[in-house]
Amino acid sequence: MPLAPVDETVAIGDLVRDPYPIYRRMRAETPVVRVPAVKRTFLTKAAYTKMVKDDVVLFSSNDPTTPMEPAFRAHTLMRKDGEEHRRERMAMQKAFTPKVIKTNWAQLYRDITDRYLDRLPRGETVDLYSAICAPVSARILTHILGLDGASDEEMMRWSQQLIDGAGNFAWDPKLFEITDRANEEMDLHIAACAERLRADPDDSALSLMVNAADPIPWSQIVANIKIAIGGGINEPRDAMATILYGLLTNPDQLEEVRRQEAWAAAFEEGIRWVAPIQASSRLVMEDTVIGGIDIPKGDIVMSIQASANRDEDLFHEGEDFRVFRDKNPHQSFGTGPHHCAGAHIARRTVGEIMMPELFERFPDMRLPDPEAIVWHGFGFRGPLSMPVTLN
Amino acid sequence: MVKVTYVAADGTRTEVDAPPGSNVMQTALDNDVDGIVGECGGAMMCATCHCYVDEDWSDATGARRDGEDDMLDCAADEVRPNSRLSCQIRLTEGLDGLVVHLPEEQV
Numbered sequence: 001m002p003l004a005p006v007d008e009t010v011a012i013g014d015l016v017r018d019p020y021p022i023y024r025r026m027r028a029e030t031p032v033v034r035v036p037a038v039k040r041t042f043l044t045k046a047a048y049t050k051m052v053k054d055d056v057v058l059f060s061s062n063d064p065t066t067p068m069e070p071a072f073r074a075h076t077l078m079r080k081d082g083e084e085h086r087r088e089r090m091a092m093q094k095a096f097t098p099k100v101i102k103t104n105w106a107q108l109y110r111d112i113t114d115r116y117l118d119r120l121p122r123g124e125t126v127d128l129y130s131a132i133c134a135p136v137s138a139r140i141l142t143h144i145l146g147l148d149g150a151s152d153e154e155m156m157r158w159s160q161q162l163i164d165g166a167g168n169f170a171w172d173p174k175l176f177e178i179t180d181r182a183n184e185e186m187d188l189h190i191a192a193c194a195e196r197l198r199a200d201p202d203d204s205a206l207s208l209m210v211n212a213a214d215p216i217p218w219s220q221i222v223a224n225i226k227i228a229i230g231g232g233i234n235e236p237r238d239a240m241a242t243i244l245y246g247l248l249t250n251p252d253q254l255e256e257v258r259r260q261e262a263w264a265a266a267f268e269e270g271i272r273w274v275a276p277i278q279a280s281s282r283l284v285m286e287d288t289v290i291g292g293i294d295i296p297k298g299d300i301v302m303s304i305q306a307s308a309n310r311d312e313d314l315f316h317e318g319e320d321f322r323v324f325r326d327k328n329p330h331q332s333f334g335t336g337p338h339h340c341a342g343a344h345i346a347r348r349t350v351g352e353i354m355m356p357e358l359f360e361r362f363p364d365m366r367l368p369d370p371e372a373i374v375w376h377g378f379g380f381r382g383p384l385s386m387p388v389t390l391n
Numbered sequence: 392m393v394k395v396t397y398v399a400a401d402g403t404r405t406e407v408d409a410p411p412g413s414n415v416m417q418t419a420l421d422n423d424v425d426g427i428v429g430e431c432g433g434a435m436m437c438a439t440c441h442c443y444v445d446e447d448w449s450d451a452t453g454a455r456r457d458g459e460d461d462m463l464d465c466a467a468d469e470v471r472p473n474s475r476l477s478c479q480i481r482l483t484e485g486l487d488g489l490v491v492h493l494p495e496e497q498v
């Protein structure tokens with residue numbers, strides 16, 4: 001079989017600005033393609049992206065050469081496979097179930113959302129991205145994880161610093177100095193919260209882990225909490241901002257969503273249309289073949305769910321935001337053993353609580369200048385602001 | 392082939408044929424049966440493939456697998472004694488005629 005064709009034309013800057021036309025071309029012409037600018041082999045068809053994530057023996061998450069380990073100062077579950085991965089993940093999974101949210105916390109999350117909405121002025125244009133999407137996501141996550149006492153600003157800063165560190169493929173020591181400081185702050189706070197939760201347990205992830213009959217090692221409890229901080233704020237924030245944009249620029253769909261209370265469908269379509277996490281890398285463990293192309297052992301493939309989500313084989317008019325699709329088999333939460341641990345939480349908090357509350361409070365809000373919204377990101381993607389006129 | 396019947400929460404029945412060796416989640420996806428999401432592809436990590444095995448088939452499908460109980464706790468709908476993650480039910484000739492009931496919610 002031939003080796004993957006090489007695409008020298010693609011630069012990282014183009015992907016960061018707008019990867020979608022590039023992915024559309026790749027799906028049509030070179031669905032398996034080497035991209036030297038990123039040093040990865042891109043997989044852009046839904047069948048390939050799913051196959052790769054489902055098969056952890058052939059396509060491992062355990063790539064020791066990523067900057068994730070120094071950034072988190074830990075070997076985290078995201079970079080493990082097999083039994084150790086399952087054990088560490090299941091140690092916190094039960095804090096992220098729909099039942100815990102419904103029975104214990106739904107009212108609290110409604111109250112939190114209301115409190116932030118109460119602060120908004122009427123008749124003015126407000127950046128909902130920074131006023132609502134980011135801090136409400138942070139506040140809710142603080143509760144789910146058991147990190148009471150951490151401020152919104154701390155949570156958001158830690159999250160961003162972890163992400164910047166884990167994405168530090170240039171190995172810039174200054175960035176690791178920043179993550180080192182953030183890690184020290186988090187370590188102290190997590191330890192203090194653990195002590196409180198040992199004396200007074202609740203349903204939070206940290207409480208569940210420290211009070212388990214057969215707990216995982218402390219280092220991994222801390223690592224799990226940090227992964228959830230890194231993965232649990234920006235994605236719901238970006239998802240919410242994207243859905244807002246989709247609905248406010250498609251008033252006919254918004255009206256229908258309201259009428260049918262189809263907020264869950266709006267959530268699914270928002271994260272399909274612009275996946276908050278656009279791609280996941282995997283290390284190839286043995287020589288193999290994908291789509292008739294030889295993929296050598298040691299190669300790193302990028303399973304690009306952003307592209308899979310618009311694959312013509314699965315989606316009609318996939319480039320457009322259309323809430324009322326017959327089926328929506330997007331891969332925005334990944335698939336396989338590393339399928340997002342927070343998927344149920346994100347669906348319940350953003351889809352069932354935050355979006356409907358916001359539109360109930362400000363039924364006539366408008367997006368005055370959709371053209372002015374800047375979209376950004378290759379690994380992670382979303383709008384950089386969402387200035388909306390509230391009524 | 393193995394015949395599988397899916398009974399949706401509203402009572403709609405869908406009958407499909409599947410090759411032995413597949414599983415009840417994958418068979419639903421392959422045949423466009425609504426009511427099973429199967430988002431993690433059968434890795435037992437999402438609980439969006441929850442089903443209730445018909446009483447007549449509980450012996451034939453056997454006990455839950457290792458770890459399945461824990462993941463079932465993450466299902467959106469009520470968990471009952473006959474609850475299973477459908478990705479963990481492998482189809483064999485012995486399951487020809489299997490009937491499973493689907494919950495109202497998977498996510």
Ligand code: HEM
Binds near residue numbers: 077236334342343
């Ligand atoms: C709309 C919001 C979200 C999206 C789109 C999203 C997306 C994803 C994706 C694509 C992965 C898979 C990574 C891979 O394949 O390597 C993942 C993993 C993960 N996510 Fe999310 N996520 C969201 C919200 C959350 C929230 C709220 C939490 C925390 C409560 C969370 C916690 C995690 C964890 C812990 C993992 C690692 C799972 C593992 O490796 O086993 N996510 N997420």
Ligand code: HEM
Binds near residue numbers: 163166227230277379
């Ligand atoms: C939860 C904490 C996480 C942090 C702090 C983090 C940070 C990053 C960042 C920013 C990159 C991008 C570097 C590049 O594009 O070259 C990276 C590598 C990668 N990870 Fe993660 N990530 C986390 C979780 C995830 C998850 C859940 C996914 C899901 C796929 C993910 C996706 C990426 C992407 C897109 C890259 C791209 C680079 C590569 O090919 O390795 N990250 N990590």
Ligand code: FES
Binds near residue numbers: 416432436
């Ligand atoms: S498909 Fe995810 S648990 Fe069965």
